[in-house]
Amino acid sequence: MRRYVRGAAVVVAAVSGALLLACGGDDGDPIGSDPTRIEVTVRADGAAEPGVTVRLFNAGGSTPLTQGMTMSNGQVTFDDLDAGTYDVEVEVPSDMEMATGEARRPVPVAAGQTATVTFQLESVLPPGxxxxxxxxxxxxxxxxxxxxxxxxxxxxxxxxxxxxxxxxxxxxxxxxxxxxxxxxxxxxxxxxxxxxxxxxxxxxxxxxxxxxxx
Ligand SMILES: [Cu+2]
The missing domain is CATH 2.60.40.420 (Cupredoxins -  blue copper proteins)
Incomplete structure (x- = not known):
């Protein structure tokens, strides 16, 4: 009885080792692990706008999954996502407004693909x-x-x-x-x-x- 149990344990370990070897046998990336990401661009008055906070939500969600800030090229990227639809929201600076479209938009992204979305802001100018x-x-x-x-x-x-x-x-x-x-x-x-x-x-x-x- 004890020998049988020990034998079984050895067999399990051998199988695990075989699986690890099999997984490590190619380039190390399981199939389908290409980056799935959303690339967000924010422009204001027609130019790339750095320093804008962008939040990522599950579709319809109220708590952000994560957030980032646009860089000098006006972009922030959310990567390593699961395929699906997310809501992307820009925090409109107090002296700006949306030039077109909504500040929060659904963005679908397919596995291994890069989805892109651009937000256009414009300065709010006082009268005169x-x-x-x-x-x-x-x-x-x-x-x-x-x-x-x-x-x-x-x-x-x-x-x-x-x-x-x-x-x-x-x-x-x-x-x-x-x-x-x-x-x-x-x-x-x-x-x-x-x-x-x-x-x-x-x-x-x-x-x-x-x-x-x-
Ligand atoms: Cu100059």
Missing amino acids: TEQVGLTGSLTFSPASLTIPVGTTVRWRNEQAIFHTVTPDGHSEWTRATVSNVGDTFEHTFNTAGTFPYFCEPHQNQGMTGTITVQ
């Missing part, structure tokens, strides 16, 4: 305010802006690149710097005229603009 973006491609966007007297212009840095908003030959405002993504500089134009300006580090790359006040 126009915005000029300082873009990652070293431009003011728009470069030329025509506004009525009394309008406030808000320059907003769209990427983590140091820029300046420097008056070119006038003193309508004092040179300003916008160092980081999301940094803004505002000036209210109460005098009609044409006001050229430039970015000091990127003037030679054509980073210039003009505000025309009528």
